[in-house]
Amino acid sequence: MGILDKIKSILPKRKPPEPVNNVPKEKENIRKTFGVYCNGNHGTSDGKLCPKCTALLTTVMLKIQRCPYGISKPVCDNCETPCFGEDATNNFLDIMKSGRKKMLLSHPLMTIKHKIASIGADYAKMQREKNSSEKQKTQEEKAKSKIANAFKSPKTSSKSKKKKKKK
Ligand SMILES: [Zn+2]
Secondary structure (H helix, E strand, O other), rough: OOOOHHHHOHHHHHHOOOOOOOOOHHHHHHHHHHHHHHHHHOOOOOOOOOHHHHHHHHHHHHHHHHHOOOOOOOOOOHHOOOOOHHHHHHHHHHHHHHHHHHHHOHHHHHHHHHHHHHHHHHHHHHHHHHHHHHHHHHHHHHHHHHHHHHHHHHHHHHHHHHHHHOO
């Protein structure tokens, strides 16, 4: 068994970082923002949507379900690679932008949380990547020193015993 295999056998198996599921919250947020926007601009009421907004929301929900970023996705209106198609993305961004202004009045806490989430998602991803590589390094160093000690200690103790016997 090579030294590398020994290190690998000592190293604790890396747990994958637990992803936070942002999808349900984001869906709820988008649905509410659409409702607020449509009620204010398209003559609908009670959070119900006009056919046009319903169609766009259906597209958006479907795309979120298939988001390549998975459950720890960035919020859609802050995404670098929007997947709704050009027209739908522009409409979506308009609705989210003007809907959010109204949301601030009707759902202030949710709007602020959404804003924090849009900043936090990127930051959390960066931190996760940083932490996991640092953890791995320290674990490898610990394992190396463990092995080094394991090889050293029996030899030195046996030597000292021999010396004592000779005397
Ligand atoms: Zn509408």
